[in-house]
Amino acid sequence: MNGSATVKQEECGISVDIVIIGGGPAGLAAAVAARKNGAGSILILERDSELGGILNQCIHNGFGLHTFHEELTGPEYADRFIRQVLDLHIPYKLDTMVLSISKDRVVTAMNRTDGMFKVRAGAIILAMGCRERPRGALNIPGFRPAGIYSAGTAQRLVNIEGYMPGREVVILGSGDIGLIMARRMTLEGADVKVVAEIMPYSGGLKRNIVQCLDDFGIPLKLSHTVVNIEGKERVSAVTIAAVDANMKPIPGTEERYRCDTLLLSTGLIPENELSRGMGVALSPVTKGPQVNDMLETNVPGVFACGNVLHVHDLVDYVSEEAGRAGACAAKYVKGSVPPAEGTDVPLLAESGVRYTVPCTVNTGRMDDLLTVRFRVGAVYKKAFVSVYLNDERILHRQKKIMAPGEMEQVILQKKHLLAVPDLKTITVKIESE
Amino acid sequence: MYDVVIIGGGVTGSAVARELSKYRLNVCVIEKGEDVCSGTSKANSAIIHAGFDAKEGSLMAKMNVRGNAMMDELTRDLDIPFRRNGAMVVCVDPAERDGLRTLYDRGIANHVPGLRILDREEALAMEPNLSDSTVAALYAPTSGIICPFILTIAMAEQAYVNGVDFHFNTEAEDIRKENGIFLIRTGNGVYRTRCVVNAAGVYADKFHNMVSARTIHITPRRGDYCLLDKSAGNLVRCTIFPQPTKLGKGVLVTPTVHGNLLIGPTAEDIDDREGTNTTAEGLQNVIRKAGQRVKNIPMREVITSFAGLRAHEDGHEFILGEPEDAPGFVDCAGIESPGLSSSPAIGEYIGNLVRDMLGAGEKENWIRKRRGILHPADLSFEERNELIRREPAYGRIICRCESVTEGEILDAIRRPLGARSLDGIKRRTRAGMGRCQAGFCSPRVMEILHRELGIPYEQLTKCGGESKLVMGRTKEDEQ
Numbered sequence: 001m002n003g004s005a006t007v008k009q010e011e012c013g014i015s016v017d018i019v020i021i022g023g024g025p026a027g028l029a030a031a032v033a034a035r036k037n038g039a040g041s042i043l044i045l046e047r048d049s050e051l052g053g054i055l056n057q058c059i060h061n062g063f064g065l066h067t068f069h070e071e072l073t074g075p076e077y078a079d080r081f082i083r084q085v086l087d088l089h090i091p092y093k094l095d096t097m098v099l100s101i102s103k104d105r106v107v108t109a110m111n112r113t114d115g116m117f118k119v120r121a122g123a124i125i126l127a128m129g130c131r132e133r134p135r136g137a138l139n140i141p142g143f144r145p146a147g148i149y150s151a152g153t154a155q156r157l158v159n160i161e162g163y164m165p166g167r168e169v170v171i172l173g174s175g176d177i178g179l180i181m182a183r184r185m186t187l188e189g190a191d192v193k194v195v196a197e198i199m200p201y202s203g204g205l206k207r208n209i210v211q212c213l214d215d216f217g218i219p220l221k222l223s224h225t226v227v228n229i230e231g232k233e234r235v236s237a238v239t240i241a242a243v244d245a246n247m248k249p250i251p252g253t254e255e256r257y258r259c260d261t262l263l264l265s266t267g268l269i270p271e272n273e274l275s276r277g278m279g280v281a282l283s284p285v286t287k288g289p290q291v292n293d294m295l296e297t298n299v300p301g302v303f304a305c306g307n308v309l310h311v312h313d314l315v316d317y318v319s320e321e322a323g324r325a326g327a328c329a330a331k332y333v334k335g336s337v338p339p340a341e342g343t344d345v346p347l348l349a350e351s352g353v354r355y356t357v358p359c360t361v362n363t364g365r366m367d368d369l370l371t372v373r374f375r376v377g378a379v380y381k382k383a384f385v386s387v388y389l390n391d392e393r394i395l396h397r398q399k400k401i402m403a404p405g406e407m408e409q410v411i412l413q414k415k416h417l418l419a420v421p422d423l424k425t426i427t428v429k430i431e432s433e
Numbered sequence: 434m435y436d437v438v439i440i441g442g443g444v445t446g447s448a449v450a451r452e453l454s455k456y457r458l459n460v461c462v463i464e465k466g467e468d469v470c471s472g473t474s475k476a477n478s479a480i481i482h483a484g485f486d487a488k489e490g491s492l493m494a495k496m497n498v499r500g501n502a503m504m505d506e507l508t509r510d511l512d513i514p515f516r517r518n519g520a521m522v523v524c525v526d527p528a529e530r531d532g533l534r535t536l537y538d539r540g541i542a543n544h545v546p547g548l549r550i551l552d553r554e555e556a557l558a559m560e561p562n563l564s565d566s567t568v569a570a571l572y573a574p575t576s577g578i579i580c581p582f583i584l585t586i587a588m589a590e591q592a593y594v595n596g597v598d599f600h601f602n603t604e605a606e607d608i609r610k611e612n613g614i615f616l617i618r619t620g621n622g623v624y625r626t627r628c629v630v631n632a633a634g635v636y637a638d639k640f641h642n643m644v645s646a647r648t649i650h651i652t653p654r655r656g657d658y659c660l661l662d663k664s665a666g667n668l669v670r671c672t673i674f675p676q677p678t679k680l681g682k683g684v685l686v687t688p689t690v691h692g693n694l695l696i697g698p699t700a701e702d703i704d705d706r707e708g709t710n711t712t713a714e715g716l717q718n719v720i721r722k723a724g725q726r727v728k729n730i731p732m733r734e735v736i737t738s739f740a741g742l743r744a745h746e747d748g749h750e751f752i753l754g755e756p757e758d759a760p761g762f763v764d765c766a767g768i769e770s771p772g773l774s775s776s777p778a779i780g781e782y783i784g785n786l787v788r789d790m791l792g793a794g795e796k797e798n799w800i801r802k803r804r805g806i807l808h809p810a811d812l813s814f815e816e817r818n819e820l821i822r823r824e825p826a827y828g829r830i831i832c833r834c835e836s837v838t839e840g841e842i843l844d845a846i847r848r849p850l851g852a853r854s855l856d857g858i859k860r861r862t863r864a865g866m867g868r869c870q871a872g873f874c875s876p877r878v879m880e881i882l883h884r885e886l887g888i889p890y891e892q893l894t895k896c897g898g899e900s901k902l903v904m905g906r907t908k909e910d911e912q
Contacts, residue, residue: 047830047833095829097829097830097833099836108814110817110821110828110830111828111829112821112825112826112828112829113825113828114828115817115818115821115822115828116814116817116818116821116828131868131869131872131873132869132872134736134737134868134869134870134871134872135737135870136659136660136735136736136737136738136870137733137735137736139659139716139735139738141710141711141712141713141715141716141738142710142711143709143710144709144739145895145900146855146894146895146896146900146901146902149872149875150872152872153871153872153873153875153876156876157876157903158907160876161876161879161880161890162906162907162908163890163891163903163905163906163907164903164904164905164906164907165902165903165904166903166904167904167905188907188908227713228710229710230710232707232709233895233896233898233899233900234899234900234901249713260904261904
């Protein structure tokens with residue numbers, strides 16, 4: 001059940017250089033990078049019975065185009081990192097739930113064999129991932145029968161447990177998991193009748209809309225939502241309706257679909273209960289920690305990466321970001337972080353840019369190049385991504401299309417930032433010209 | 434033949450069953466659902482009301498105040514959570530002040546202890562999130578919060594271990610009396626009994642009218658609710674009410690005994706006795722009205738919404754006891770709010786009535802104490818470790834939102850009247866009741882139910898009947 005056993009069960013209060021919370025794609029990449037950057041003892045704590053996280057149930061391909069320049073399935077992608085973790089003899093514990101983390105970085109965790117135990121960490125990397133928004137959060141009216149699943153739960157049932165959640169399916173929300181499940185359920189013989197999306201654009205990747213809906217003739221109804229769920233024991237019908245600009249259903253546009261299943265793919269929420277419990281400041285936009293250029297939270301020595309930080313579109317970016325978090329955490333425990341200079345400069349997200357990660361930069365400490373990731377709040381065609389240092393625009397790049405479902409990035413150069421004598425703000429915005 | 438058949442395994446039926454289990458009687462509860470607490474009792478405000486708003490001298494007033502007073506000892510015996518968090522009726526319009534005084538006087542007449550009228554400053558000092566237009570409030574310190582599932586389940590469990598039979602999936606269809614014996618026809622055969630207790634919630638009028646010419650009429654009165662995440666659970670400490678109207682106590686804002694925030698209900702008379710569907714209008718009303726007395730309700734933190742039905746009888750009064758023309762048939766009808774609060778008192782009242790009617794003696798070995806499901810989170814670090822060493826299942830978290838371990842789920846399945854469905858597990862352990870609403874734990878709970886009870890996956894249900902969770906295996910076409 002455990003990996004290399006450098007952590008013994010009776011050692012309440014043992015010390016480890018870096019504890020990584022979560023053994024999914026973010027935690028694995030962070031662990032590998034931390035080890036390669038010289039971190040001594042590392043411990044990954046994973047709540048499931050295998051490493052790999054949600055990738056284990058993502059049996060479709062399309063992973064790793066950026067990282068490995070080939071198309072892998074989720075388990076194959078995870079396996080590339082799991083092998084590295086094993087080769088580097090990085091210890092991990094499976095079936096282990098972290099219950100709390102104190103501000104001074106003592107992790108309390110639990111599993112069947114070790115019982116409750118505490119680990120004192122030199123640094124912590126938060127890599128807990130995210131969870132799906134449930135029906136209740138959407139206040140969809142109607143009955144509450146069996147047959148309503150979040151898309152990820154349905155994916156687990158189909159791909160891991162081998163059971164069909166239903167045969168006639170309506171999907172609300174066009175997040176990537178919903179799109180993937182539309183195809184998956186169709187391939188398993190189910191009749192996917194429609195995908196309704198309340199926004200005027202899809203929340204998922206363009207390639208998923210093409211490959212998972214268009215290729216199978218499944219209609220995507222934008223600006224539509226579910227207005228009623230019927231069925232007292234099992235779902236028997238779902239009614240959708242068009243919504244107006246305020247996302248209120250328009251009477252008279254109702255369409256009723258007989259079905260036995262409603263899948264929800266209406267958003268992912270970074271899972272930050274542990275972070276909040278230890279005093280990590282969260283962004284109201286991403287629901288993830290606010291981090292600096294080292295991906296360090298406001299709690300010193302606590303880093304964050306992957307979907308717990310902000311929900312990503314591609315796992316390749318998760319791995320890359322987690323690699324940075326791992327490297328920074330390793331520097332932190334070795335005491336080799338370059339000294340900060342002056343105050344941290346805030347990164348401001350304006351006109352169309354919903355947030356940036358990181359949200360502050362220290363020009364003294366930062367690497368020569370810093371990747372800033374963000375998402376836009378609407379669909380933009382032929383618009384420009386601009387970066388301003390104070391009031392001076394230093395970047396102005398046209399993009400053919402930008403959509404909320406896809407992450408964007410800009411790369412800041414340290415030399416540009418240092419060239420501005422009194423740098424107060426860095427602003428990222430979308431401009432029409 | 435039974436001495437007593439109780440129709441309905443809701444909170445009232447279970448309370449009566451528990452009381453009757455004290456006597457040397459052959460008692461059976463028949464319940465159409467697959468578990469206790471699967472009808473009206475499962476969806477309500479979860480409040481143990483103080484008892485100030487029922488009409489003076491009414492059964493509602495008497496049972497409420499008595500039920501409230503019984504709660505401390507009862508919840509100790511049942512080993513279930515209960516907290517007297519207090520209630521406030523908040524008035525936001527100076528014109529409502531007189532109404533507050535009327536309510537106070539009624540409470541005094543009903544013998545509600547500790548009532549006080551608070552001025553604006555006092556009320557705001559106690560509850561800083563009350564509306565800025567708060568004028569005054571009636572404060573009732575004895576009002577409390579409870580989990581209606583666990584109260585019902587615990588009373589039923591105790592009845593069961595003391596010898597009461599529970600027959601689930603057994604719907605009463607017809608009742609008639611022959612030679613002094615009641616014959617209750619059900620989908621599972623005919624039950625013969627000397628006495629019937631009618632605790633059928635929204636169906637109580639149907640059964641009453643089968644045996645009595647003095648008909649009663651129950652209207653299902655639907656109420657929509659929204660439940661918010663535990664992060665919002667500290668918004669108010671007391672249960673906050675508007676002034677009552679003739680449709681009920683109005684939309685309240687309250688912490689729950691498990692630390693969530695609950696707002697609701699609406700009050701809408703409907704025809705469908707199974708009409709527990711929420712409506713867009715209803716949910717909007719809940720949100721709007723809750724905001725009239727409490728500010729800063731973080732509506733983004735809603736984790737689920739639901740609707741419950743009140744069994745509203747035309748006379749708006751509990752109907753307890755035998756109709757004059759149907760001796761041996763004992764009604765517990767019209768049990769709407771404050772029905773949950775009154776349930777132990779109704780149990781006691783009906784229990785005594787039936788005991789006397791049948792001349793039953795007390796059992797000597799009645800088991801008073803129930804052991805609740807162990808919550809490892811309440812234990813110290815060392816105790817918890819010891820527990821996991823003994824029972825490793827307590828070291829595996831199944832529901833991460835509510836930190837429910839496999840050990841608790843196994844206990845919920847293996848104990849008397851144990852859980853057999855996803856909802857059964859949820860109501861006993863809270864697994865699936867948290868912020869992800871069972872997204873994470875449902876496949877894991879399904880696996881445990883399958884393993885423990887040997888139920889094939891295809892037969893696993895959310896709450897019995899046709900509420901099947903999966904529809905066959907994948908790749909079925911190829912097999």
